[in-house]
Amino acid sequence: MNPLQSLPENIVRLIEGAPFTEYATVSAAGVPIDTPTYLFPSDNLATLDLATGLAYPAKAERARRNPKVGLLIEGGAEEPVVCIRGRAAVRDADLVANARRYLSETGFEGISYGLPWSEARKAVWYWTRLIVEVTPERIMWWDKPADMDWIPHVWSAPADESYPNSDPAPSGKATPAPAWPQRPWRDVARDGLARGIQPHLTLCDEDGYPLPIRVRSSELVDDGFKLTLPGWTPWERKGKANLSYIGLESFVGDIEVKGDAILFKVERPLPQLPNMLDPRLVLQPTEELKETFLARLTGEVARRNQPIPKIPEELPPPTRLAHIRFSRYGSSAPTVDNTI
Numbered sequence: 001m002n003p004l005q006s007l008p009e010n011i012v013r014l015i016e017g018a019p020f021t022e023y024a025t026v027s028a029a030g031v032p033i034d035t036p037t038y039l040f041p042s043d044n045l046a047t048l049d050l051a052t053g054l055a056y057p058a059k060a061e062r063a064r065r066n067p068k069v070g071l072l073i074e075g076g077a078e079e080p081v082v083c084i085r086g087r088a089a090v091r092d093a094d095l096v097a098n099a100r101r102y103l104s105e106t107g108f109e110g111i112s113y114g115l116p117w118s119e120a121r122k123a124v125w126y127w128t129r130l131i132v133e134v135t136p137e138r139i140m141w142w143d144k145p146a147d148m149d150w151i152p153h154v155w156s157a158p159a160d161e162s163y164p165n166s167d168p169a170p171s172g173k174a175t176p177a178p179a180w181p182q183r184p185w186r187d188v189a190r191d192g193l194a195r196g197i198q199p200h201l202t203l204c205d206e207d208g209y210p211l212p213i214r215v216r217s218s219e220l221v222d223d224g225f226k227l228t229l230p231g232w233t234p235w236e237r238k239g240k241a242n243l244s245y246i247g248l249e250s251f252v253g254d255i256e257v258k259g260d261a262i263l264f265k266v267e268r269p270l271p272q273l274p275n276m277l278d279p280r281l282v283l284q285p286t287e288e289l290k291e292t293f294l295a296r297l298t299g300e301v302a303r304r305n306q307p308i309p310k311i312p313e314e315l316p317p318p319t320r321l322a323h324i325r326f327s328r329y330g331s332s333a334p335t336v337d338n339t340i
Contacts, residue, residue, distance in 0.1 A: 004045040007155060011141050014080050015041060015048070015073060016321055017328045022072035023050055023132075024202045024210035024242075025062035025088075031240045032070075032210030033270070034202040035059050036247040039073065040105035043320055048086065048136065051102050051129040054095065054300045055293040056273065058177070060130040063088035064166045069134055070211040072200065074145070081148060082141045083234060085209040086134035087163035092170070095301065096309045098129045104316040107326065111282050121311040123283040125293035128301070128309050135163050137209075140234065145214070149231030175299030178292050180271035185251060188269040189220055192249030201227065201264065202242040203255065205235040212244075224253055224266040237262060248276055 004012050021039040024032050037059075041048045048071060052060050063069055071084040091098065108120050121127070140152040192199065200212040217228040225243060237257050243264050244250040250270040256263045274289055275281040281289060301308050318326060 002044060002046050007139065007141075010143070011080055011082060011139075012045070014075050014082060015045070016324050018073045018075070019325045019329055021048070021050065022070075022074075022200050022202075022212040022244075023059065024070040024072075024212050025059055026066045026068065026204065026208070026210050027062060028065065030204075031252050032202040032204050032242050033059070033062065033252070034200055034210070034212045034242050034244045034247070034250070036244070038106050039071075040319070040325075041321060042133070046135070047089075047133040048084065049105075049131055049133050051098070051131045053126055053293075053297075054092070054128045054130055055125045055297040056177075057130055057174075057300065060090050060092075060132050061174070063132050064090040064169060066208075067163070067166070068207070068209045069132075070202070070209050071134060072212040072214075074214065077146075078144050080141050080143055081145055081214075082139065083152065083211055083213070084134070084136050084140070085138040085205075085207075085211065086136050088166070089133045089135070089164040090166040091131040091133060092304060093167040095128055095304070095306050098131050099127045099309045099311055100316050101131065102127065102129045103312070104319050105322050107318065107322070108283075108315070111279060113280050113284075115283055117315055118313075120283050121313065124308055124311055125285075125290070125297050126282055127311050128297055133164065137161070137163075145230075148213075151232055170300070170303035171305075172303050175296045175303070178296070180273055182269060182271055185266050185269045186220070188249045188272070189225070189251070189266070192245030193218065193220060195245055195249075197246060199243050199245045199249075201229070201255075202244070203233075203235040203237075203239060210242075211235060215243075218243075221263070224251075225264040227262040227264055229262055248272065 023037050024034045037050045067088045069088045073082040137157050139155040142148050201215050202212040204210050211234045215227045219226050241255045251266045253265045253267040
């Protein structure tokens with residue numbers, strides 16, 4: 001059953017037109033991790049899909065290991081908020097098809113910074129993608145953010161619903177990730193607060209689904225952040241958590257409730273990739289960064305017994321839903337600093 005068939009029109013419209021989602025997975029240690037990324041539902045809206053580069057595959061590999069994931073789709077102040085529990089299936093059996101679909105869904109102008117396609121197509125480390133297809137298991141929504149003090153509307157999949165499996169895991173050991181530099185957490189925190197955008201807090205619910213929710217306010221305290229949350233949250237306010245400022249300043253730690261205060265005690269910040277901090281490096285990296293990405297890409301395609309894909313000389317045409325997103329946000333998906 002297509003879950004969107006029974007959803008209100010404004011919810012369907014938001015999902016069709018939203019270019020981004022907060023996408024949460026669970027680490028091997030049981031810690032939820034939220035990563036904002038491009039969203040591109042399948043044409044029939046049966047799955048809500050996203051991707052990551054094969055040169056930095058962590059958020060897909062976490063979903064292959066544990067398919068319980070969460071999505072949060074937000075509009076403006078008077079538009080809905082949609083929180084989704086889903087089951088993920090990782091697709092990497094055909095990297096050429098993945099690259100073509102990713103281009104059809106996202107375009108390239110939003111990250112081109114004026115670079116023509118004849119040059120942008122050379123960034124094979126970026127266009128070689130793992131696609132993650134998310135089949136909704138439960139959809140919760142509010143008609144606008146101010147309604148989040150109350151329980152949401154809910155759609156649930158049938159109890160006997162079957163969910164697709166990921167493609168088989170590649171053979172051998174994963175190519176080691178680079179040792180990206182890490183700064184003191186308070187320095188990273190100050191950068192996040194300076195953005196003037198409230199972060200997302202992600203915890204796992206009672207069934208193990210990691211679900212992001214935007215906080216109402218955040219401030220720096222001695223050992224972390226003091227938070228104000230909406231009146232209703234999809235999880236108990238305790239345990240391991242992730243606090244993310246648009247994916248650029250992201251922290252793991254623990255939630256504690258002290259009286260009326262919600263405290264996020266920082267354990268550590270997550271690494272900041274250079275091309276997250278400077279999106280111009282996505283398609284035009286330094287030579288050192290390019291070599292790092294190509295080395296990992298080479299190792300990962302070999303594990304999958306595939307060659308590095310040949311990126312098409314001509315841009316594939318946009319999909320039906322890409323046209324909807326582009327008409328709302330411009331000629332191509334808009335640039336965000338952390339879309340990798």
